[in-house]
Amino acid sequence: MSALSSSSAILLIRDWPDGVDVHWETQRRVVWNKRERSDEEHELVYEISWIKELGLWRTLLRSRRKVND
Numbered sequence: 001m002s003a004l005s006s007s008s009a010i011l012l013i014r015d016w017p018d019g020v021d022v023h024w025e026t027q028r029r030v031v032w033n034k035r036e037r038s039d040e041e042h043e044l045v046y047e048i049s050w051i052k053e054l055g056l057w058r059t060l061l062r063s064r065r066k067v068n069d
Contacts, residue, residue, distance in 0.1 A: 022049040028067060041067040 025046045045063040
């Protein structure tokens with residue numbers, strides 16, 4: 001499991017239609033590591049954007065990394 005990058009900035013992308021909000025959300029969750037057979041805390045970074053045509057929010061997992069204590 002490797003991390004790509006993490007960010008908490010709000011981004012407005014110029015080529016997208018007006019009013020489209022794209023931002024990043026970071027969550028910490030406990031997940032099961034099948035290989036190690038143990039629970040681990042991971043930091044998950046999601047890209048969240050509004051799809052005007054569908055009238056709903058889209059959430060994409062962008063990175064996932066283990067949090068070292």
